[in-house]
Amino acid sequence: MNEHNTYELVEKYCHGFMDDKEKMFFEIDMENNPALAQLVHEHKTLINTFDHHNNREFIRYSLDSIHKHSHSQTHLMLKHLKLSVNKYWRTASVAAVVAVTASVLTFLFARSIYKKDTQATYQLLKGEINNIKKDQRAIKHEVDKVKINAVPVPDYPSKFSGTGFAISKNGYLVTNLHVVDGYTKIFTFTEDGIGHQCNLVVKDELNDLAILKINEDDFKFSGNLPYSIKKSNINLAHRIYSLGYPKNEIVYNEGYISSVTGFDGDSNKFQLELPSNPGVSGAPIIDETGNVLGIISGKQSQTEGVTFAIKSKELINLVKELPEDFKTSVLQENNIRSLNRSGQINQIRKFVCMVKVYN
Amino acid sequence: MGHLNTDNVLMSNNSTQILSDEQLIRSLASGDSSTLNYIYKSCYPTIEKMVFKMNGSVDDAYDIFQDAVTILYEKAKKDELHLSCRFSTYITAVAKHMWLKKMSQKKNQSFSTLSDYLEETIGVHDTVHQFFEFEQNVSKLTDCLKQLGEPCNTVITAFYIHNKSMQDIASDLGYTNAENAKTQKYKCLNRLRKLFFNEKEASLYK
Structure with a gap:
């Protein structure tokens, strides 16, 4: 059996071209000849490998034609993404910039709105205050209209100014004569800053006292006189205080009685250790129980802190000359005896006025 | 694709035929191009997604799909393709197994731990192993032919x-x-x- 014939038989056997009888003999040959069996096995492997190769190539070829014509979804997606990035990166970057800018602007805008809100509230508050001011002005205007008969406060600066305090509810005040002497345009300014034209009713040139009357028919101090004005003993070291107008605001001062007589042994006056400034002339000297002991009249020029006051008994003598609409009895009443100092002052300050005279 | 899971719809000559898995295998054995087209349309997207999820590229997915179809074609031809599950499940399992094997070959890992219960149940392992052996033989044969x-x-x-x-x-x-x-x-x-x-x-x- 030459090589050619053997191979022919092997091939015939492997491809199943033998008939049953031929196949049977060949298999017997294979059993007897291991070399032949090996050859058959090896040939089969080769043929199978060729088959596999052919099958694989067939499937690949067939599928390639299908695959080429249908783009995979994933591939499409990726391709589209790439395309989009390539094609639209300019647009995309512009869009991104716009988006970022928009968000930043929105943030700032929202913040400014929030700020505006608080500002608006604040302004509203201010506005309310302005409205209140306006209303007040209107009311003041109305009040001024009522006092149409009252002489208006001059718009030029006053010549002198001093202090006065009420001795009745209906507008009698006492001050120093030297503050008002020789002037007809006398104005008192109550604590609320409203000026009232006054007339000099009585004066005591010896004791430097003057009693004024606010020239308004309907004028009334709010409430009764808090302090009493009595003849009382002047005791050394008695603690006193005073309220006056050395400036446009009321000023409180306190001290003590340093001498029972005034300058150069003046028995109508007494001496105080109390700081005083120009403008406090006519201010009341009040003791701790709310009793008016005297009226400041002046100070010793060389020494600081030494003040002289007119004894209240001189005032009491003077009020006797007042008309019938003044009741002396009110001077005896004291509503602030039991109050502490600031409580007393809160009551008293409404009855202490600034007195100004104009040319 | 949902309704196609119960019946395979084959488009050929502008007429729609509904094939059972058995009919599909028979027409695959004959190498019918419309059957291959149907398999591509119905099975490839799933396999592509799967390979893509398992860190493979689109090209990897297509290679794996081709090999899986080759395996099924060869088995169908030899009348060895007797399925205990749906055709689409089987081809997907084969593809997954192949991809995992390729990955493990790349990383030089042992593969046995990677096969899961389903693949063992439907006997994918031996089939894939045989395929890889054939593949090795083919490349050897190609080399030998060159030397010849x-x-x-x-x-x-x-x-x-x-x-x-x-x-x-x-x-x-x-x-x-x-x-x-x-x-x-x-x-x-x-x-x-x-x-x-x-x-x-x-x-x-x-």
Whole structure:
């Protein structure tokens, strides 16, 4: 059996071209000849490998034609993404910039709105205050209209100014004569800053006292006189205080009685250790129980802190000359005896006025 | 794709045929192009997604799909494809198994731990293993054919790959008759066989 014939038989056997009888003999040959069996096995492997190769190539070829014509979804997606990035990166970057800018602007805008809100509230508050001011002005205007008969406060600066305090509810005040002497345009300014034209009713040139009357028919101090004005003993070291107008605001001062007589042994006056400034002339000297002991009249020029006051008994003598609409009895009443100092002052300050005279 | 899971719809000659898995396997065995088209349409997207999820590229997915279809085609041809599950499930399992095996080969890992219950149940492992063996043989055969030189390469390729008759081969290569060509073929085949199995043995002892 030459090589050619053997191979022919092997091939015939492997491809199943033998008939049953031929196949049977060949298999017997294979059993007897291991070399032949090996050859058959090896040939089969080769043929199978060729088959596999052919099958694989067939499937690949067939599928390639299908695959080429249908783009995979994933591939499409990726391709589209790439395309989009390539094609639209300019647009995309512009869009991104716009988006970022928009968000930043929105943030700032929202913040400014929030700020505006608080500002608006604040302004509203201010506005309310302005409205209140306006209303007040209107009311003041109305009040001024009522006092149409009252002489208006001059718009030029006053010549002198001093202090006065009420001795009745209906507008009698006492001050120093030297503050008002020789002037007809006398104005008192109550604590609320409203000026009232006054007339000099009585004066005591010896004791430097003057009693004024606010020239308004309907004028009334709010409430009764808090302090009493009595003849009382002047005791050394008695603690006193005073309220006056050395400036446009009321000023409180306190001290003590340093001498029972005034300058150069003046028995109508007494001496105080109390700081005083120009403008406090006519201010009341009040003791701790709310009793008016005297009226400041002046100070010793060389020494600081030494003040002289007119004894209240001189005032009491003077009020006797007042008309019938003044009741002396009110001077005896004291509503602030039991109050502490600031409580007393809160009551008293409404009855202490600034007195100004104009040319 | 939902309704297609119960019945396979095959588009051919503008008419829609509904195929059972058995019919599908039979028409696959015949190498029908419309059947391959159907398998591509119904099974490839799933496999592509799967490979893509498992860190593979689109090209990897297509390679794996081709190999899986090849396996099924060969088994169908040999009438060895008897499914205990749906066709689409089987091909997906095969593809997954192949991809995992390829990955483990790349990373030089043992593969046994990677196969899951489903793949073992439907017996994918042996099928895939056989395929990889065939693949190794094919690349070896290709190398051997190159070493064989002319005219053996042409004769063997023409006969075993291009399925040409000995008559055609004889006239193409200028042999006087088919019998001469046949003798030449057997000589070449013998050389190829020796080359192939010697090389295989040699590589075994490397």
